[in-house]
Amino acid sequence: MLRRVEFGEADLVLSLFTETLGRVSALARGARKSRKRFAGSLEPFFTIRVRLDEPRSGELFVLREAVLVRPRTGLLGDLRKLEAAGRALAWTRQAAPVRTPEPEAWAILERLLDRLAAEPAERPAEVELAEAGLLLLDAFGWALELERCVRCGKPCPEDRAASADATRGGLVCRACGGGRIRIPANARLRLARAASGEAGVLTSDDAAIALALVERVLVAHAGIEAT
Numbered sequence: 745m746l747r748r749v750e751f752g753e754a755d756l757v758l759s760l761f762t763e764t765l766g767r768v769s770a771l772a773r774g775a776r777k778s779r780k781r782f783a784g785s786l787e788p789f790f791t792i793r794v795r796l797d798e799p800r801s802g803e804l805f806v807l808r809e810a811v812l813v814r815p816r817t818g819l820l821g822d823l824r825k826l827e828a829a830g831r832a833l834a835w836t837r838q839a840a841p842v843r844t845p846e847p848e849a850w851a852i853l854e855r856l857l858d859r860l861a862a863e864p865a866e867r868p869a870e871v872e873l874a875e876a877g878l879l880l881l882d883a884f885g886w887a888l889e890l891e892r893c894v895r896c897g898k899p900c901p902e903d904r905a906a907s908a909d910a911t912r913g914g915l916v917c918r919a920c921g922g923g924r925i926r927i928p929a930n931a932r933l934r935l936a937r938a939a940s941g942e943a944g945v946l947t948s949d950d951a952a953i954a955l956a957l958v959e960r961v962l963v964a965h966a967g968i969e970a971t
């Protein structure tokens with residue numbers, strides 16, 4: 745679940761990112777009157793299995809049944825993990841079009857939440873978030889070009905720092921005007937590996953660059969607000 749908002753006296757409106765339908769909203773009737781009604785499963789970061797009734801009109805499904813699949817309580821006691829998970833959910837809420845299946849993005853988000861909830865954590869939350877962010881861009885069709893200049897196509901030499909312009913989709917060489925985000929040569933190679941799906945390659949410094957790129961791309965494409 746991506747988010748829950750109180751509705752009326754007793755209900756909740758849920759924003760769900762589902763494997764088969766993509767992002768949908770659903771009304772959970774009576775969810776605030778009785779926690780038993782949906783067995784305490786309606787929390788952000790939880791993965792639930794749901795049965796939904798189609799909307800009669802509009803876009804609001806009705807939640808019939810919810811079963812908790814992965815609670816991820818390991819997230820709850822750690823602010824950095826919570827913040828990273830919250831950013832990923834906010835990205836998804838704004839980048840995923842309504843009712844469009846995005847199974848790849850769904851799997852990336854599931855994996856990220858599992859890794860963030862794992863104890864002990866293998867790597868810092870920001871690094872996990874940055875790697876997932878690069879993959880999410882690809883899943884949504886906004887992959888960054890990190891090998892060559894997006895304007896003239898000239899490959900970036902392996903030993904040279906590069907600069908990127910996220911709104912143009914990747915590296916921009918100096919002759920083409922350059923970009924605002926500077927990427928050291930080694931970091932660029934690691935970012936490219938992470939973007940192609942290799943896990944565990946980014947350092948904390950790389951993660952900061954990656955997060956800046958990811959959020960700028962999302963601002964450009966999905967109109968999300970930078971944090």
Ligand SMILES: [Zn+2]
Nearest residue numbers: 893896917920
């Ligand atoms: Zn160029």
